[in-house]
Amino acid sequence: MQRLSEARRSRWPQVRPRLGAVLLAGLFGTALGGTAQAGLGTAVEFYNAKINHYFVTAYPEEAAALDAGINVKGWARTGGQFTVFTDPAEGLQAVCRFFGTPGVGPNSHFYTADAAECAKVKTYPAWTFEGIAFHIPTPANGQCGGNYPVYRSYYSDQIADANHRFTVDLTAHARMATRRGDILEGIVMCAPVTDEEREADAVRLLEQASLGPSEALVQEVKAKGSEKWLDEQVPLNVTRYTQLPFWEQPMDNSLCKNDETLPVTPDKFCQTNKSSPSPVGWEFFRQSRTAPDQLRMRMAHVWHQIFVHSANGGAFEAYANADFQQRLRDGALGSFENLLLRYALAPQLGQYQNWVKNVPEHDGIRPNENFARELLQLFTLGVNLLNEDGRPKLDAKGQLVAAYSQSDIEALARVLTGYTFPTRPGQTPDFWGNRNYYVGDMIPFDQWHDKGAKSALAGRILLGAGGGAATEMRVAIKALVDHPNTPPFIAKQLIQKTVTSSPTPGYVARVASVFKDNGKGLRGDLAAVTRAVLLDPEARGARKIDQEYGRMREPALLWTAMIRALDITTDGMQPYSQGWQSSQMLFNAQTVFNYYPADYTLAGGGIPAPEFGIYTSAEYLNRANQVNDLLYNVDQSWSQHPLWGWGPVGYVPNAVGTRSPPLSAFVADAANPDALVERLNRLLLHGTMAPAARKTVVNAVAKVDAANPVRRVKMALNLMLVSIDYQVQK
């Protein structure tokens, strides 16, 4: 129990100027409790950078005084808040508010919902009891059930300065330990969850777990709760990419070109429709709008950025890309080992990673190391040994420890020999004769497998002489699944690609532990791991205020989010093509390191920020222009063109183009700019748009002629979609 830690130091010398709280006490005297009103209140958090103190108050007058800087200056809202009861009731505890006795105690406030603690602190001369601040439930067995846990941390410089922080944001709480040297004291109260907070959390879940919130789905998730919605998502039928028939690039490339003579038809665009992943990319955006299995769609999108295959260097045929991406959808919520195996054995990957037809050393030619290296570096272990919380292990000299060596790669490259393309129907299997064919898995030929004994990864892979290709490959995959690096390496990336770029070590460790064991002894149960990522207290909640929380929206997910929130009719062609400018042309990554480096950091510091790898001064303008086009230009006659327009183009089958969003639902609110902006704030930003930015948008909307309500809605949407608040998902 650390609870009395502050009160214990009851006789501190007063050496610091009392910058803040004493004036608060003076402002309200001892009659603080008298201002409370019946029902619910909000405890609002403030921070004073000068004295590095936090402070919460549930008194609106006190909060207003701090906002206005009356009597006390230097306090700013952190964005943190939680709901409290203003009146006593069954099941609630009265919360005592204390202030450090001037000249004796610290310049800080202290709250406790523990009656015994309250009584005890009242006896300390260092503390002055100010009254009952509010009422609130307290944890039972350390848990808050459906309420938000309120965490308490405590800082003391051991001389005169001390301060508690109370927050419902676990990320912010956990980081107090390193930011200020706080002792983390755990859950001390349980804040009730309001209807608005439930809705905000539903929006947040859909930003993390789907291809984007829509008003209808938000209401569904809000009604069901996150857990139930996720559990219902897992078994839903898998949305399928249209399976395209086998097609082979003619030996003479000129036989598969795009013929741009008008009128253009899909058949005349052989290169785009047969020999590129474009049709699969179009379908991704088309399906994003209404597919019921949103969780799977999102997680497949996540996995395609970990288990990378690119038409740029890999299989370029449309049918092969559809088949490959379908593998990821099918396996996204199954077993990690199975997904990895299906990935490794995909002939598309064999082509991409040059391991199809990889053979033992002969005639001065070595086994190809490409897949062996990336299998270790990118798909399972990462370059350095990790602790279970994702932080790197350090050796005795404080140096990073490599997870594998060049000789491990060379050994694994020998394991990964002896596979060739699947056999085409009606043909006889032939290692060298089997030509590029991307239906089913690659097949082993033991005569082209390296028969020597192999040892890699400090004995984790130990293979005697004479083993077969399939057996040895599976042994190696199993060893990598079982390697202690894999759970944190994968867990961290899953969190980063859904929730936040810089997860705390605690968050990574909680997800990694579910990866190790789903509770039933199963390792790598991806449905359970995904659930752990999305239901973690650092993922859930109505608002996240830590300065190092959130993730830059990916260009592709910006588009799916707009398509879903605004119910945009699209055949997917333009959303897919826009990815080129934005460096996220789906299924066409420049390298196996994908659209952006998984280990990218913000400039100037070590703060993880993968998506910032493609967020630049030029990209901001790209996104602003894409939003602008979508809202204003796509329906204009000049933006129609049979080859590259926003309307239907000739080469896309069943083309409908990309239409401007139907905004009738929002037009109803256009007469009242504040109501309009608030509605969009709830849908797009879960109600957390920065007050100043919100004010800018309201003012701009109000300046648009009220007689043009559609233009008002578009102005609001334009500014909010382009706003930094929206671009950084929190």
Add this chain to the structure above:
Amino acid sequence: MSAQARRARLQLTSPQRRKLLKFAAATGLLAAVERNFALAQSASDYKALVCVFQQGGNDGENTLIRHDTAGYQTYAATRTVASGINIAQAQLLPVQPARGGPAYGFHSACGPLQTLFNQKKLAVVANVGMLAQPASKPGLETQGAPRPANLFSHSDQELAVQSAVHTGFERVGWGGRIADLLDAANPGTLFPPMISTNGLRTYVTGRTSVPLTVPSNPYFTLYSSGEGHYQYDVLRDAALREMLAQSRGNLYDVVAQLYAEEGMAASSVVFPILQNKNSVVAPFFASLDTDVGRQFKTIAQLIEGRAQTQMRRQAFYVHQWGYDTHGSQASIQSGLLQDFAASLKAFQDAMEALGLGGSVTTFSLSEFGRTFKPASNQGTDHGWGNYAFVMGGAVRGGDIYGTVPTPALNGPDDLGKEGRWIPTTSVEQYGATLARWFGIAEGDLPYIFPNIGAFANTKLGFMA
């Protein structure tokens, strides 16, 4: 706030933010820029340093090959015809290094490089790579000599050669650190001194300077929301600027805002430059609508528009993807080198047309070379030391600098037995030679290359 977070905020918010805000406010200067377009005088004192990065690890051993009989036979004994990556001697484009030694031949796709070499505008530096200290085979293999962290990994070695830090993860680059020092050389302008035409790679990222990314197309501006709606565009743009100027606590917001503000401010200067219908340099790229060609064209136009940006010292970065030729190397590398060589030559011609042939130096970097020994699937794997190329009128061209490695598997320059050359010239030595020419003071070199003290000779002689 952690020390790390505080540092990030300080670096990204205080001086650079103020500077950019000032810059943004000054872009009412757009009208002035346009008005002055025809009148502007070019500063006579101008230098630019252009980095072109060959991402993936260019196979240097097939870019420049010994052309004399004995030398070629040694090459062909390892890179056999059967390996699928052999280049026939008859296809090579021969050159004779100025200070003697055997003849070499460029890859057949490198005709423009052969021309530049013969015109003494192109120098080759042999066996360049990232080192912790001067290295030897026994030192590295058996005596535990230090080596760069995660050698042979793309991502790590890209970071290493671009940051000039061998000890591990560092995302501030030596180009960015050069840009950090350019404010004094660029009086009277707030334009960003480092421009990338392909995103924020490590090389361009500074400690205090913020790089600008300009797309390699001419549409770097906010679009209109339709004809007859100019008043709404004005309203929208003003609201966007107002929001971007509002302070934020979240670090991702802060950085995202910074780049957005920079884009808004810079585009108003850059857009008219890229739209200049009377560009002298654009015609040199008329037949080069390629990835690298477009990037070099954009840079050439920005240099042409130096009167508008008022820059005297500028750094640029070009990124070419695709050199990770584990398979089908012959056709892939040939296409890449063709684009690389033709774009370099067009850029040099464009600079000469501006009278800046000797004021602009272009150099190549790649994260590593490739194994001399071939691999399955007609490719090669990750190596280490590699050829680098330096182009410009100030280059002592027509020659090979540094030490060409002994082309023997398990030979004295091979780490292991697959032909991964132990570099004999470190990135610091190569970079310092370029930085000195660019005007970086001797005393500032350790800021740019923290490990420069580990290497004796940092004047390689390829710059005049």
